[in-house]
Amino acid sequence: MKTKNILFALGVAGLMGSMQSCDSFLDTMPDKRTEINTPTKVRDILLSAYPTLHPTIMFEFMSDNYADNGDMYSSPMNLAIESYMWKDAVESDWDSPQEVWDANYRAIASANQALSAIEEMGTPAECLPYKGEALLCRAYGHFMLANTFCMAYNERTAANELGIPYITAPEESVGVVYERGTLEDTYRKINEDIEEALPLVAGITFNVPMYHFNEKAAYAFAARFNLFYGKDYDKVIAYATKAIGTDPTSVLRDLNGYDKFTTTKEWTYGYISADEPANLLLITNRSLYGRVGNQRYGITNDIFRSQLAWSYFPGNKQLTVYNTVFHYNYMSYFIPKMTEIFEITNQIAQTGQPHVVIPAFTTDETLLCRAEAHVLKQEYEAAATDLSYWYMKKGISACSAQQIIDFYKATDSKGNPNANVKELHTGVTYTEEQTYLIHAVLHARRVEGLHEGIRWMDIKRYGISYQHNIYNGEPLTLLPDDPRKAIQIPQEVLFAPGDMTPNPR
Numbered sequence: 362m363k364t365k366n367i368l369f370a371l372g373v374a375g376l377m378g379s380m381q382s383c384d385s386f387l388d389t390m391p392d393k394r395t396e397i398n399t400p401t402k403v404r405d406i407l408l409s410a411y412p413t414l415h416p417t418i419m420f421e422f423m424s425d426n427y428a429d430n431g432d433m434y435s436s437p438m439n440l441a442i443e444s445y446m447w448k449d450a451v452e453s454d455w456d457s458p459q460e461v462w463d464a465n466y467r468a469i470a471s472a473n474q475a476l477s478a479i480e481e482m483g484t485p486a487e488c489l490p491y492k493g494e495a496l497l498c499r500a501y502g503h504f505m506l507a508n509t510f511c512m513a514y515n516e517r518t519a520a521n522e523l524g525i526p527y528i529t530a531p532e533e534s535v536g537v538v539y540e541r542g543t544l545e546d547t548y549r550k551i552n553e554d555i556e557e558a559l560p561l562v563a564g565i566t567f568n569v570p571m572y573h574f575n576e577k578a579a580y581a582f583a584a585r586f587n588l589f590y591g592k593d594y595d596k597v598i599a600y601a602t603k604a605i606g607t608d609p610t611s612v613l614r615d616l617n618g619y620d621k622f623t624t625t626k627e628w629t630y631g632y633i634s635a636d637e638p639a640n641l642l643l644i645t646n647r648s649l650y651g652r653v654g655n656q657r658y659g660i661t662n663d664i665f666r667s668q669l670a671w672s673y674f675p676g677n678k679q680l681t682v683y684n685t686v687f688h689y690n691y692m693s694y695f696i697p698k699m700t701e702i703f704e705i706t707n708q709i710a711q712t713g714q715p716h717v718v719i720p721a722f723t724t725d726e727t728l729l730c731r732a733e734a735h736v737l738k739q740e741y742e743a744a745a746t747d748l749s750y751w752y753m754k755k756g757i758s759a760c761s762a763q764q765i766i767d768f769y770k771a772t773d774s775k776g777n778p779n780a781n782v783k784e785l786h787t788g789v790t791y792t793e794e795q796t797y798l799i800h801a802v803l804h805a806r807r808v809e810g811l812h813e814g815i816r817w818m819d820i821k822r823y824g825i826s827y828q829h830n831i832y833n834g835e836p837l838t839l840l841p842d843d844p845r846k847a848i849q850i851p852q853e854v855l856f857a858p859g860d861m862t863p864n865p866r
Contacts, residue, residue: 397478399482400482410495414456414648415646415648416456420814423444424814428829430693434692436657453851458509466502469499469503472496472499490565493557494562496558497554497555497558500555501574503528503550503554507548511864512844516591517788519544522545538858538859548590552590562575562576581642584604595738597734598735601731605727629697639724649701649715655689660694668807669811675768701715702716737799744762748802769804784841785799785823820846826841848864
């Protein structure tokens, strides 16, 4: 095996003191002091229509990327521990379900204020691109809420699964009782907002496009949504192609040369650069994610080598662009995509807010959405072509569909299956070719989306079951249709007026 160049990352600073969470956003009145009566004011309010928190900590620690290294190591923040054990969160401060709930509904409220203002102005032509952006922001906020607090969408069960309140107008009174509706209702409304928005953002321009729903980001979102929706895979393919082109080689992320970065900060700035063509939408988040690196619960060397960036891909090749990786004392490995960017708000006291920048949509992930749609349509060579675009950019050779299938179908000398082949439970019967090509796509998505929460959403979509080891204890098992895959609605929301229906446990 090729010797790896491993760079040691210095330990992370201690967690910031806890902060009081906002009250449930659905139970507060909006700030009406500023009248939104010009296209410029609409444009400006849309700056706050992007959620300021992504459920990254919960998604990553709940996934099968992490293991328990033992109590000889210090533990991370409580939310990370609760997530690893699939427990309902107790606290409501940094990165908690309450914070995720409030951040998304706050963004949705801004989008609704913009839409209301556009309507009151008579929907002038100048505002149509902003209307498209607002609709996409509203759809995205609800999409993230649904993928956090609901089970995965499945056409066979969605009409009987709980959704989340879909808010389509600015708040006019306090204490309104909201019904969750069904997951089918939620996804139908997201779809309606996206379909209405797409024609409106054609040719939309921004000073810094990567921080807005520019046209390519809009189609990338539409591709991912339709993949998760599962009703029309032709749309996934068409929308992804709109975002990245037929042959996306020139816009996929080129990690060659990243080995020149000697610190996590340098690596992060390269990854989240607004000049990086692979970044379609970047969202700045107020988060402690950059501080949860830990040796107790981490991505172990075994997981990293067998299932993540150092694992083998078709052709029995490793991805050469990941020769350089950071770690904590060889106990927890990571790729520093989202190192903390600390914003000082008080120069005298040197205090401020920790942030990370989330690559919400990228060309690479969009390509893999298209590859998966081809598999589900039984267009196997087209899927292999898309996977090969990704393989070649990561430093390995292109493969035919049969070569990919044979690789994931093969067992080791002891008859054990490929570590990246885990049973799928969706209620759909797949052909053998589909099954192994789905595993190929999920393997690539797991590596590509590491630290971004992508793996957890794929675990939910495909009903993947696995265990988390517990040091000196019995392992915990997450079942295919485990209700804990829907994070519990925040306690402050459950006990607010109206008694919102909790997720079953």
